[in-house]
Amino acid sequence: MTYELHYWPTIQGRGEFVRLVLEEAGAPYVDVARLPEAEGGGARALAETLARLRPPPFAPPVLVSGVLVIAQTANILAWLGPRHALAPADEAGRLHVNQLQLTIADAVDETHETHHPIAASLYYEDQREPARARAERFRGQRMPKFLGYFERALQDGAWLAGETLSYADLSLFQLVRGLQYAFPKRMEALSATIPRVLALADRIERRPRIAAYLASPRRLAFNEEGIFRRYPELDGV
């Protein structure tokens, strides 16, 4: 069965965590909003679809599989992972991977807050000063805390959950590349402390299906409308 992914067509955003799993799995899917408008694509059609789906999602991404309508990124991945051998077979392992995914989601949320500390509905330019203050603490306290946590989680094996590649590894790759895009100076300064995290991101990037995806037009570039934005004034060692 072909999955339908419904997500904003011009950003990686939270949809990218779903795209990476579908690509690594080699699963057939349609990234609906990225179709030409004549075929149902575009942001306006996406908004109409979101209003029509049942149960109603609060926000995209949404994955549709037959009669199932699944929203919230971690929820989608917890369902997709076991179907595509991207989650451990045992209960303890699955709980661990979901916990890691939710922690990655927290890091992603906090990354977004660095450029929108007052309101997502305001322009960045209208919240530059608090953004600078928030980003300084994010770089100094939160980035080492999150990345150090994942570094320790990788002490016991090649992948976050040990011996088996899971969807959380794909998400950690995306978090790392996003932080490197948004905070290149800070990530360079931290690099000596997170060798396992950086090596995992490199290993993911070299996997054949992921490499093919990243080289394809399906992979959108990072940009200043997404979660990970390169505003030089928010970066620093």
Add this chain to the structure above:
Amino acid sequence: MTYELHYWPTIQGRGEFVRLVLEEAGAPYVDVARLPEAEGGGARALAETLARLRPPPFAPPVLVSGVLVIAQTANILAWLGPRHALAPADEAGRLHVNQLQLTIADAVDETHETHHPIAASLYYEDQREPARARAERFRGQRMPKFLGYFERALQDGAWLAGETLSYADLSLFQLVRGLQYAFPKRMEALSATIPRVLALADRIERRPRIAAYLASPRRLAFNEEGIFRRYPELDGV
């Protein structure tokens, strides 16, 4: 088997969503950090426990059940719910409830940001001005959006997932009471638009086990160290 809950002993916080499920289920549990220090309670012992548990949690709450160590609130509830008849029996229903729970978690995160828009590690007093700006948008845009979403979700039945009480209903109760504590003026102004949400909170509060819990010393009071804080300057119609 008796569950162990590990969470900060002086606040409701995210641990409260777990406590409510355990209480409604009538499940035997020990709220470990709330024990006397001589019996292993207190914040220092909690920090030591968190450092010792495997797999390591990023932050509390953590639920321990036998050999399972489960962190991240939504992860804990997705595991507890089906074990205690507080989740639908079918896959679509469980995915829906987890999606609702993750959306409640987003609302909880954004509530915390209203008093800590720059950094959780700074005092509120050191971020009063951005807090005022953030809270204004939260009251004006985000509260109606989140609460309106849950109001619509309740159009099809007495509970969020339809016919069956689920852990997401218990969490929505906590979110509503928390917002009423933190933003009494704003919640009063919104009340006419969210009758189903308010009625659900009242129904939850009258359930015998929840009522007994709320009247017991096990229920901590809302306070200005938790997620929902009453700072009058952040409230408004």
